[in-house]
Amino acid sequence: xxxxxxxxxxxxxxxxxxxxxxxxxxxxxxxxxxxxxxxxxxxxxxxxxxxxxxxxxxxxxxxxxxxxxxxxxxxxxxxxxxxxxxxxxxxxxxxxxxxxxxxxxxxxxxxxxxxxxxxxxxxxxxxxxxxxxxxxxxxxxxxxxxxxxxxxxxxxxxxxxxxxxxxxxxxxxxxxxxxxxxxxxxxxxxxxxxxxxxxxxxxxxxxxxxxxxxxxxxxxxxxxxxxxxxxxxxxxxxxxxxxxxxxxxxxxxxxxxxxxxxxxxxxxxxxxxxxxxxxxxxxxxxxxxxxxxxxxxxxxxxxxxxxxxxxxxxxxxxxxxxxxxxxxxxxxxxxxxxxxxxxxxx
Amino acid sequence: xxxxxxxxxxxxxxxxxxxxxxxxxxxxxxxxxxxxxxxxxxxxxxxxxxxxxxxxxxxxxxxxxxxxxxxxxxxxxxxxxxxxxxxxxxxxxxxxxxxxxxxxxxxxxxxxxxxxxxxxxxxxxx
Numbered sequence: 068x069x070x071x072x073x074x075x076x077x078x079x080x081x082x083x084x085x086x087x088x089x090x091x092x093x094x095x096x097x098x099x100x101x102x103x104x105x106x107x108x109x110x111x112x113x114x115x116x117x118x119x120x121x122x123x124x125x126x127x128x129x130x131x132x133x134x135x136x137x138x139x140x141x142x143x144x145x146x147x148x149x150x151x152x153x154x155x156x157x158x159x160x161x162x163x164x165x166x167x168x169x170x171x172x173x174x175x176x177x178x179x180x181x182x183x184x185x186x187x188x189x190x191x192x193x194x195x196x197x198x199x200x201x202x203x204x205x206x207x208x209x210x211x212x213x214x215x216x217x218x219x220x221x222x223x224x225x226x227x228x229x230x231x232x233x234x235x236x237x238x239x240x241x242x243x244x245x246x247x248x249x250x251x252x253x254x255x256x257x258x259x260x261x262x263x264x265x266x267x268x269x270x271x272x273x274x275x276x277x278x279x280x281x282x283x284x285x286x287x288x289x290x291x292x293x294x295x296x297x298x299x300x301x302x303x304x305x306x307x308x309x310x311x312x313x314x315x316x317x318x319x320x321x322x323x324x325x326x327x328x329x330x331x332x333x334x335x336x337x338x339x340x341x342x343x344x345x346x347x348x349x350x351x352x353x354x355x356x357x358x359x360x361x362x363x364x365x366x367x368x369x370x371x372x373x374x375x376x377x378x379x380x381x382x383x384x385x386x387x388x389x390x391x392x393x394x395x396x397x398x399x400x401x402x403x404x405x406x407x408x409x410x411x412x413x
Numbered sequence: 414x415x416x417x418x419x420x421x422x423x424x425x426x427x428x429x430x431x432x433x434x435x436x437x438x439x440x441x442x443x444x445x446x447x448x449x450x451x452x453x454x455x456x457x458x459x460x461x462x463x464x465x466x467x468x469x470x471x472x473x474x475x476x477x478x479x480x481x482x483x484x485x486x487x488x489x490x491x492x493x494x495x496x497x498x499x500x501x502x503x504x505x506x507x508x509x510x511x512x513x514x515x516x517x518x519x520x521x522x523x524x525x526x527x528x529x530x531x532x533x534x535x536x537x538x539x
Contacts, residue, residue, distance in 0.1 A: 096442065099416070099417065099442045100415070100416045100417075102491075102492065103416035103417060103419070103438075103442070103491065103492065104416040105423075105492065128442075128443055130443040130444040130445070130488070130491075131442060131443040131444065131491060134444075134490040134492075134493070136444065136488070137488075164443070164521075164522055165522050166446070166521035166522055167521065167522065168449075168519070168521045168522065168524060169446055169448055169449060169485040169521045170448060170482075170485060171448065171451075171482045171519075172519075173519050173521070173524060173525075173527075176485060180485075203522050205521075205522035205523075205524075300525050317529070321528070321529065328523065328526060389415070389416075389417070389442075390415075390417065390442075391415065392415075393415065393416075
């Protein structure tokens with residue numbers, strides 16, 4: 068086992084100085100529209116990110132940008148490392164997927180298959196030059212002890228993504244916390260995704276639903292149900308039931324229902340409970356306006372918690388407006404990074 | 414239509430040995446095992462097409478729809494088209510048809526989520 072320092076070990080000096088504090092970067096997921104519409108291949112997208120100075124720190128979703136994933140050939144690994152060398156980008160995080168519900172009807176696969184599925188992706192991460200992966204709560208916590216020694220041997224840290232509807236005190240997070248404390252290794256950590264502590268459904272999401280034909284009464288209904296009590300899946304069930312009874316079209320319900328899968332409104336200050344084991348951050352956002360303010364996530368409240376808590380890893384800008392609109396992702400990422408730098412320095 | 418909602422692929426509709434071949438795009442942001450995708454329905458000019466003998470082709474693979482449901486370790490690369498081949502439905506090059514396709518996606522790490530996507534396009538047979 069190689070030794071690593073945890074990402075949260077504070078560098079000496081003032082954390083408000085960009086040289087000492089949290090780093091910024093971007094996940095290529097932000098450019099999903101450009102990717103799906105074939106405006107860029109992988110080399111073209113990496114070159115564009117570098118040319119626009121949105122790196123050098125990047126995250127890549129293996130299953131989005133790498134055709135051979137979850138495995139990668141020597142030839143592809145050489146090609147990718149060549150692109151990294153050419154562009155000067157820094158591969159800080161590889162997002163892997165904990166795909167447990169692979170059979171029809173979302174029936175789970177066997178534990179053995181799922182463990183090997185993670186090991187394949189960890190091997191690929193190492194081969195491509197990543198030393199940190201994002202994984203997901205769909206991995207049952209009791210399987211972690213079978214996977215972590217493998218990650219330790221490879222020298223790859225694993226961060227579970229705390230994504231809406233999860234948050235610091237969600238039962239699944241507490242179960243993981245207990246296992247993390249038991250295994251007590253710097254190779255395991257959290258990757259907060261700020262969609263879990265949004266102050267509102269992004270106005271841009273509601274505008275997109277209106278543009279798609281959703282009536283104002285459906286917009287009102289989703290805004291009534293989303294902030295209320297209950298689990299996300301219960302709330303979306305209530306939304307479907309009431310909206311169908313009111314005669315709203317299924318495609319409009321799907322458009323507004325997206326909010327329940329990507330956002331919840333837990334207390335932004337609750338992230339303070341997770342800073343010590345945070346190894347990487349998904350800076351989820353939907354729209355940064357001309358004044359440098361994100362429309363749904365309260366970054367002014369959240370980012371100082373990580374800076375002052377000693378986090379010195381990377382926050383990658385993760386624009387998710389592509390789930391409902393075609394705004395300029397490159398411009399949105401530029402604004403988001405500027406906002407993060409401003410808050411970290413303030 | 415958003416890129417993530419596109420399910421009729423850029424390669425369009427082609428005539429193929431007494432049948433047709435339709436390009437399909439995966440309506441999701443990342444590659445998925447074929448087992449998590451269902452071909453819900455196909456209609457040509459408003460008429461439902463029987464998919465009992467249909468196959469899905471991707472790179473060197475070819476599966477019946479039932480076989481596709483078993484493919485937990487074969488991945489539909491999200492940037493590429495897969496092809497729906499229907500032997501029983503004849504079309505001829507140069508014809509124009511209204512094609513309506515429905516796909517369902519069951520994201521394998523989000524319990525309870527099933528996405529429905531339908532798209533209609535006016536296509537000239539190649």
